[in-house]
Amino acid sequence: xxxxxxxxxxxxxxxxxxxxxxxxxxxxxxxxxxxxxxxxxxxxxxxxxxxxxxxxxxxxxxxxxxxxxxxxxxxxxxxxxxxxxxxxxxxxxxxxxxxxxxxxxxxxxxxxx
Amino acid sequence: xxxxxxxxxxxxxxxxxxxxxxxxxxxxxxxxxxxxxxxxxxxxxxxxxxxxxxxxxxxxxxxxxxxxxxxxxxxxxxxxxxxxxxxxxxxxxxxxxxxxxxxxxxxxxxxxxxx
Numbered sequence: 001x002x003x004x005x006x007x008x009x010x011x012x013x014x015x016x017x018x019x020x021x022x023x024x025x026x027x028x029x030x031x032x033x034x035x036x037x038x039x040x041x042x043x044x045x046x047x048x049x050x051x052x053x054x055x056x057x058x059x060x061x062x063x064x065x066x067x068x069x070x071x072x073x074x075x076x077x078x079x080x081x082x083x084x085x086x087x088x089x090x091x092x093x094x095x096x097x098x099x100x101x102x103x104x105x106x107x108x109x110x111x112x113x
Numbered sequence: 114x115x116x117x118x119x120x121x122x123x124x125x126x127x128x129x130x131x132x133x134x135x136x137x138x139x140x141x142x143x144x145x146x147x148x149x150x151x152x153x154x155x156x157x158x159x160x161x162x163x164x165x166x167x168x169x170x171x172x173x174x175x176x177x178x179x180x181x182x183x184x185x186x187x188x189x190x191x192x193x194x195x196x197x198x199x200x201x202x203x204x205x206x207x208x209x210x211x212x213x214x215x216x217x218x219x220x221x222x223x224x225x226x227x228x
Binding site: 004034036041042043044045046049089091096097099100101102103104105106 | 117144146148153154155156157158161163171203205207209214216217218219220221222
């Protein structure tokens, strides 16, 4: 059974700091990995999707890397801003359809002005 | 486009009552899902559907039922509500046909409390 773990569970940083969120998974036979953002009382917003054949994806100040063989992914946030405060979830899928995600428990990020 | 719409946003149920959580998407996505999220936890898959008329169990299906009579709608039925079903429920959709794939779109969630 796939297990997804995110470390740390919570992180508080001052504005402007660069930071890294970690995600590990036990079964390396994945098709893709996604990072989501969840704001309080809201649904999830997809941030980045990495296919198993890729090593990383970038969107603005966000960069996600994937090392499938070691079962790890990192989400790098550059020059953090208070608006980045949210819970970040990673999820993996074993299917080529990208369906049926297995989620980690999330990292709650607070960026202090 | 509205995306994925869930109703209601909040609901309090008494133990033993039943209810249906509604979910509608207007993106013509073939896949639809129901997840639940307990406090401080990640999301767990309850049921999913790969198209109209086809549904299958996820990781935590006990106590729930679903149907998919149309592409747009995927209601989740709770029978005989129990306190363990207190959670936030998210509906989501995605699209996958052959090489074409569009990622997940989530609804804003239904917060259910069973007392």
